Amino acid sequence: MADIFLNADDSRLVKELTSFGLKYDGAHQYWIIRLALTKSLSIKTPPDQSFDSHRTGGNQFHLRQVTGYGAAPDDNGNEQDFDLAIRAILSSYHEEDLFSDNKKYKNFLNRHICRGLSEFRSGWSRSHDFYGYLYQELVEPVANEKQIAGETSSSRLEQLKEALHELGVSASVKEILRGARLERFLLYLNDVSQYDVLKRGVDKLSFQMGLKNSAPVLSHTSERKVVSLDIPLPKNEQRTISPAPLEQWVGNSEFKIPIWLGQTVSGEDFGFDLAEAPHLLVAGTTGSGKSVCIHSIILSLLSGNSPEKLKLALIDPKQVEFAPYNGIPQLYDSKVVSFIDDADSLLSNLVDEMEERNRLLADVNESNLDVALANGSLDLPRIVLVVEELADLLMQSKELEGYLVRLAQKARSVGIHLVLATQRPDSTILTGLLRSNIPSRICLLVQKSTESKIVIDETGSEKLLGKGDMLIKMSGEQELHRVHGAMITEADRTRIVGRVR
Numbered sequence: 001m002a003d004i005f006l007n008a009d010d011s012r013l014v015k016e017l018t019s020f021g022l023k024y025d026g027a028h029q030y031w032i033i034r035l036a037l038t039k040s041l042s043i044k045t046p047p048d049q050s051f052d053s054h055r056t057g058g059n060q061f062h063l064r065q066v067t068g069y070g071a072a073p074d075d076n077g078n079e080q081d082f083d084l085a086i087r088a089i090l091s092s093y094h095e096e097d098l099f100s101d102n103k104k105y106k107n108f109l110n111r112h113i114c115r116g117l118s119e120f121r122s123g124w125s126r127s128h129d130f131y132g133y134l135y136q137e138l139v140e141p142v143a144n145e146k147q148i149a150g151e152t153s154s155s156r157l158e159q160l161k162e163a164l165h166e167l168g169v170s171a172s173v174k175e176i177l178r179g180a181r182l183e184r185f186l187l188y189l190n191d192v193s194q195y196d197v198l199k200r201g202v203d204k205l206s207f208q209m210g211l212k213n214s215a216p217v218l219s220h221t222s223e224r225k226v227v228s229l230d231i232p233l234p235k236n237e238q239r240t241i242s243p244a245p246l247e248q249w250v251g252n253s254e255f256k257i258p259i260w261l262g263q264t265v266s267g268e269d270f271g272f273d274l275a276e277a278p279h280l281l282v283a284g285t286t287g288s289g290k291s292v293c294i295h296s297i298i299l300s301l302l303s304g305n306s307p308e309k310l311k312l313a314l315i316d317p318k319q320v321e322f323a324p325y326n327g328i329p330q331l332y333d334s335k336v337v338s339f340i341d342d343a344d345s346l347l348s349n350l351v352d353e354m355e356e357r358n359r360l361l362a363d364v365n366e367s368n369l370d371v372a373l374a375n376g377s378l379d380l381p382r383i384v385l386v387v388e389e390l391a392d393l394l395m396q397s398k399e400l401e402g403y404l405v406r407l408a409q410k411a412r413s414v415g416i417h418l419v420l421a422t423q424r425p426d427s428t429i430l431t432g433l434l435r436s437n438i439p440s441r442i443c444l445l446v447q448k449s450t451e452s453k454i455v456i457d458e459t460g461s462e463k464l465l466g467k468g469d470m471l472i473k474m475s476g477e478q479e480l481h482r483v484h485g486a487m488i489t490e491a492d493r494t495r496i497v498g499r500v501r
């Protein structure tokens, strides 16, 4: 006999969420049941009798599906039976012994599930991204609670004021923004000469505040006499950025080629339009989070564009990073390119494609693909070329630089955009001609301040926190954006790529 009963409406909702919410081949309805239980447990007051389900007209589930009751460990020895743990959680939630009263346990479990489903019904609709919804409902509130707890325990403001006083800097704290990995103090300097004093004294300030190895970063803002000082949070208070908002952000964006990367210091989503960039350089030392950042860019491109709208030309001299993208319908030349001869022919094909597109545009009396797409005179996909490690490529064949420079100079108007990544942002790899034609730049942690200058025309990236912490300079903008990139895991890639395939 079954243990958990749903009415007909709830059963329909579970079915709909399984197919249109999870969007995952082989998803089970009981996954939704488990999520509904989690949602209900996130509400502090117990569900009342109004959530008691009628035992007819809908689907039924066994405890084994809902709590794993009696299930043996899987092939890898991972536990699958969480019944005792769930009984303990419900007992403590309801302050009742639900170990000895099986009937009551099932009844409370059933109520929670029905309440969770009722929450899903009122908060989710088919046009919403279910993963994004779950993130907002289940993950973000916990993260925010932790953040507030961290904030109240922070005495950093007092420490900072004292350190500024010791340095002889006369400034007042205008605003504090607390991000996932640092606090940004906006300081109003009483007179501009204080800027040099502060700049020279940043190391001393760090020492005075006991910041150990995590260096503060000082930068200008667009406001007169206001500077920002980014001070890293203690390691145990730093948060990793989840990629959950990626698909929804991209889906809602009005940009032509929306790219989502993560969060700003004030916790807002950060994304940009690659069509406006129009080419991008991503630089960072090994382990800085460059590949993860590139995955965020590729997944944004994949989730926001059908193969008819966008093609991806991928060059991966390392042969591992882009392997998961082999076989996706968006691939230009239908494979990820790793070897130098293939890279040569891919780039030469792209240059030919650029020339051909120019001819096609001339035929319809247009000079720009954006306009031709908007007025319907041409229907061509945009193309994004992504190179995983530029240095590996150019060290094997310097001739390839010629193709890249031609594309960087002229491909924008025909809808071809470049994203070039490198561990080695030095002048041998990034020659003046290539660099000056790639106006938007992402700089992750680099080893030397001179490298930071090459990438974003300013020092500072050598003091970043690593692991996806980045400074971004967009084409035509003066102010830098400090962004914490999302941690894209293999599972995230598999999920999004699986959907695209």
Ligand SMILES: Nc1ncnc2c1ncn2[C@@H]1O[C@H](COP(=O)(O)OP(=O)(O)OP(=O)(O)O)[C@@H](O)[C@H]1O
Binding pocket: 240, 241, 284, 285, 286, 287, 288, 289, 290, 291, 292, 293, 423, 467, 468, 469, 484, 485, 486, 487, 488
């Ligand atoms: N945004 C992020 N949030 C949290 N951790 C991250 C983030 N990005 C990267 N990391 C961590 O840093 C590790 C290295 O990241 P990644 O492979 O992207 O570095 P990389 O710069 O490409 O290095 P390499 O050039 O050697 O491949 C990851 O395995 C992950 O543990």
